[in-house]
Amino acid sequence: MRTSLIILLAIGAVVAxxxxxxxxxxxxxxxxxPPGGGMLRTMPHGDYQCALPGDAGGDAYQAVPDxxxxxxxxxxxxxxxxxGTYILRGxxxxxxxxxxxxxxxxxxxxxQLRKLERDxxxxxxxxxxxxxxxx
Numbered sequence: 218m219r220t221s222l223i224i225l226l227a228i229g230a231v232v233a234x235x236x237x238x239x240x241x242x243x244x245x246x247x248x249x250x251p252p253g254g255g256m257l258r259t260m261p262h263g264d265y266q267c268a269l270p271g272d273a274g275g276d277a278y279q280a281v282p283d284x285x286x287x288x289x290x291x292x293x294x295x296x297x298x299x300x301g302t303y304i305l306r307g308x309x310x311x312x313x314x315x316x317x318x319x320x321x322x323x324x325x326x327x328x329q330l331r332k333l334e335r336d337x338x339x340x341x342x343x344x345x346x347x348x349x350x351x352x
Contacts, residue, residue, distance in 0.1 A: 259288075260346075266280060267344040268344075269343075283298075
């Protein structure tokens with residue numbers, strides 16, 4: 218009797234340290250994201266040029282100067298229209314104050330952002346960091 222009790226306790230300890238057992242459902246991940254969409258981050262400092270894709274018969278891209286901006290310290294940006302702030306959670310960047318307030322982007326690379334439409338779908342505008350202003 219004593220041996221079987223020890224074995225049951227040992228099995229219970231192994232099961233308890235294995236973590237929760239959750240059923241897997243097809244096509245879904247059981248890992249949850251941190252609240253609010255991800256860890257707070259900042260974008261690399263510098264000037265960001267925004268452009269739309271071109272075509273095979275002409276330029277590879279069409280720069281859109283009015284969309285360009287510069288990222289500086291303390292989650293701040295500046296554009297031709299004025300200054301403001303942004304928040305970057307995981308891969309989701311939102312301008313929270315200033316002339317770009319409410320515009321949303323998805324971080325698609327270390328130095329690139331893709332503008333999201335109002336409905337959350339990916340837009341065509343791509344903003345790429347050209348240079349670090351601190352150089």
